[in-house]
Amino acid sequence: MIEIKQLAKKFAVENPKKLSEQEKKDPRLKGRFFHSVQDVSFTCHKGEVLGLLGPNGAGKTTTLRMLSTALKPDSGSVEISGDNVLANPVIARKKIGFLSGSTGLYGRLTGRENIHYFGQLHGMSEESIVKRINELADLLDMHNFLDRRSENFSTGMKQKTAIARAVVHSPELVILDEPTTGLDIMATQTVLEFIRGLKEQGTPVIFSTHHLDEVEELCDKVTVIDLGRTMFDGDIASFKALAQGSLHQSFMAAIQSTTSE
Amino acid sequence: MWLVFKKEIKELLRDRKTLFFMVALPLLIFPVLIGVAGFVSKQAMDKAESQVLNYALVGGQYAPEIVEDLEQPDKFKLVEISENEDFTTIIRDETVDFVLVIPENYSSNVLENGQTNIKLYFNDAGLNLVYRRVNEIVKSQSELFQQSAFSVLGLDETQQSALIEPIVLEKVNTADDRENWGEKIGGMLPYVLFLLCLTGAMAPATDIGAGEKERGTLETLLISPIDRNKIVMGKFLTICFAGTMTALLTVGSMVIWGLVLSQGMAIKFVADFMAQIAMHDFLLIFLMLVPVVAIFAAVLLSISIYSKSFKEAQSYMGPMSILVVIPIMLALLPGVELKGAWAWVPITNVSLAMKELLKGTMDYYQLFAIFGSTVLIAGALFAFCVYWFNQEKVLFR
Numbered sequence A: 001m002i003e004i005k006q007l008a009k010k011f012a013v014e015n016p017k018k019l020s021e022q023e024k025k026d027p028r029l030k031g032r033f034f035h036s037v038q039d040v041s042f043t044c045h046k047g048e049v050l051g052l053l054g055p056n057g058a059g060k061t062t063t064l065r066m067l068s069t070a071l072k073p074d075s076g077s078v079e080i081s082g083d084n085v086l087a088n089p090v091i092a093r094k095k096i097g098f099l100s101g102s103t104g105l106y107g108r109l110t111g112r113e114n115i116h117y118f119g120q121l122h123g124m125s126e127e128s129i130v131k132r133i134n135e136l137a138d139l140l141d142m143h144n145f146l147d148r149r150s151e152n153f154s155t156g157m158k159q160k161t162a163i164a165r166a167v168v169h170s171p172e173l174v175i176l177d178e179p180t181t182g183l184d185i186m187a188t189q190t191v192l193e194f195i196r197g198l199k200e201q202g203t204p205v206i207f208s209t210h211h212l213d214e215v216e217e218l219c220d221k222v223t224v225i226d227l228g229r230t231m232f233d234g235d236i237a238s239f240k241a242l243a244q245g246s247l248h249q250s251f252m253a254a255i256q257s258t259t260s261e
Numbered sequence B: 001m002w003l004v005f006k007k008e009i010k011e012l013l014r015d016r017k018t019l020f021f022m023v024a025l026p027l028l029i030f031p032v033l034i035g036v037a038g039f040v041s042k043q044a045m046d047k048a049e050s051q052v053l054n055y056a057l058v059g060g061q062y063a064p065e066i067v068e069d070l071e072q073p074d075k076f077k078l079v080e081i082s083e084n085e086d087f088t089t090i091i092r093d094e095t096v097d098f099v100l101v102i103p104e105n106y107s108s109n110v111l112e113n114g115q116t117n118i119k120l121y122f123n124d125a126g127l128n129l130v131y132r133r134v135n136e137i138v139k140s141q142s143e144l145f146q147q148s149a150f151s152v153l154g155l156d157e158t159q160q161s162a163l164i165e166p167i168v169l170e171k172v173n174t175a176d177d178r179e180n181w182g183e184k185i186g187g188m189l190p191y192v193l194f195l196l197c198l199t200g201a202m203a204p205a206t207d208i209g210a211g212e213k214e215r216g217t218l219e220t221l222l223i224s225p226i227d228r229n230k231i232v233m234g235k236f237l238t239i240c241f242a243g244t245m246t247a248l249l250t251v252g253s254m255v256i257w258g259l260v261l262s263q264g265m266a267i268k269f270v271a272d273f274m275a276q277i278a279m280h281d282f283l284l285i286f287l288m289l290v291p292v293v294a295i296f297a298a299v300l301l302s303i304s305i306y307s308k309s310f311k312e313a314q315s316y317m318g319p320m321s322i323l324v325v326i327p328i329m330l331a332l333l334p335g336v337e338l339k340g341a342w343a344w345v346p347i348t349n350v351s352l353a354m355k356e357l358l359k360g361t362m363d364y365y366q367l368f369a370i371f372g373s374t375v376l377i378a379g380a381l382f383a384f385c386v387y388w389f390n391q392e393k394v395l396f397r
Helices: A021-025 A060-067 A089-095 A111-121 A126-140 A155-166 A185-201 A212-218 A236-240 A247-260 B002-014 B016-050 B064-070 B087-092 B130-153 B157-164 B177-215 B218-222 B228-262 B267-276 B279-306 B310-317 B320-332 B340-344 B348-359 B366-389
Strands: A002-012 A033-044 A049-053 A075-080 A096-099 A173-177 A205-208 A221-226 A229-235 B053-058 B076-078 B098-101 B119-122
Touching: A002 A060, A033 A060, A033 A221, A049 A060, A049 A185, A049 A212, A060 A096, A060 A173, A060 A205, A075 A089, A089 A096, A096 A155, A111 A126, A111 A155, A111 B002, A126 A155, A126 A185, A155 A173, A155 A185, A155 B218, A173 A185, A185 A205, A185 A212, A212 A247, A221 A236, A221 A247, A229 A236, A229 A247, A236 A247, B002 B016, B002 B177, B002 B228, B016 B177, B016 B228, B053 B064, B064 B130, B087 B098, B087 B119, B098 B130, B119 B130, B130 B157, B177 B218, B177 B228, B177 B267, B177 B279, B177 B310, B177 B320, B177 B348, B218 B228, B228 B279, B228 B366, B279 B310, B279 B320, B279 B348, B279 B366, B320 B348, B340 B348, B340 B366, B348 B366
Parallel strands: A033 A229, A049 A205, A049 A221, A096 A173, A173 A205, B053 B076, B053 B098
Antiparallel strands: A002 A033, A002 A075, A221 A229, B098 B119
16 A cells, blocks of 8 residues: 655756746746645555546656655655655665656667566566566567567557566556557557556556546546646546546546636 | 676677777777878888989089999989079979089099088978988998098098097986886877777766666666665776776787787887886786776766766767866976875876886885875765765756
């Protein structure tokens, strides 16, 4: 189980003159700091899939980066099955599998070597790495390209390799930042199947997305973030109940409560 | 740490472009180019030596011996010219290569007629051997005249040589061969070694920091459960390794190719020179390289990790080579010696020490200062690297 409470993160603005008009109007810009995330809280239990929604620039990636320990929050807490992530980042990193939205592979290594390297970094034994890679290759249908250099991979192949790399150490929690963005229908389907597989095994998954159909298909819980604040946090049924009709309208309703405030 | 190092080296070895600059360039291309240049210039010299020179002669009747000596069809060819020809013009339009003007007072009787002044007109701007070739002939004649004058005067051999050169200033060099050549080669060595180290380290350094950021692999690496220090150390060692390897490969190839190309000519000299330098001095020269490479690697890694992209990193690294040359140049200034404060100036002190080691005049106590200061600086820079690897504003710029 993962519990996130009142996470906040601000970034120093080096040159305020360089900001765009829209950024200057953003209420999160206060003096020399841009308060990217101000108050984000949600929880995700074993076997749950949580969809993180929000407009571009809402603070989704920053939130996920804080969960993954890549960034250090200014305040708030993150706990994974009772372990404080902020106090023990190295322990937390072993429990989390994180796929960043802008991730890449080492082009001159093969797909297998890419995954293998991160297995080693996680301190896995040689034997268990080999076994795990075979398992993941079956699961993600990667056998026919696994031993080629990854610089020639298609977007789908890259994403599958990146996912395999993120979960090679069988993490307790999987965090995916826009895992299906830019993928074709087949590759998207493989990724969604994979998330479903994790859910069946009881591994909680948090993923951010702009595709509401994915949310409807997979998620048990929905968290909506806007302007760095949690606007909605609840199960899919109550999210649907926010508005009559489609999920899009529910989403708009969740967002609008900010603007009206 | 070794995990990171091993993976970086593996990637480096698979990168043909970087490898080309690191290995092929110094090992094959440079020696071939130098060889070709040497071959072409040797050809040009041979040609100048064996070329048949066209010449015109004025006043040949006064010096039949010289005229006779010039009658060698495989070397010189006489061209007739009219009396009031302008020498400059005919040399410029290549009718002749030189004009020899012998004065009326030319005579073997030196004691009566005094010195004779023969004029040689030729274009001395380019590379040619005209003067040398004509001088050979004139000189032998001149010596004959000298001999006949001496015999007229009835001088013995001692008197003869005393007359030719009454006072001799003899040079007695207290520096042995090693010190002499050590000073010259030792001055050049740091330039070559340091710059090679730097260029060799640059390519992998860009790839390892900025490249990783650009490809988006950095974030994933940072959230793997391995200490940042170990990541930095692994990357740092890779850069050091690449830099040292490039320098060693290049110097090694220079020595080998030099021996091959010079074909025995200089081998004895080189071998003698090398034989005088003790093994531990060679080892020290190599060891000296280590802290310098460490400084380079730490600076390059900091730059690389700060940069957003390959391009940005490369433009920051460009001026590095100029910055490196300055302290090496300082080491060549007269009066700058390996003692006192100079022994603490980084890079300059290592350049000085390399020179001293080659010369065989090393004051080994200065090694403390050298290693002390370089290790201190490299250590500080390394700590800075680690600090930057923990800075969010640097990593997520």
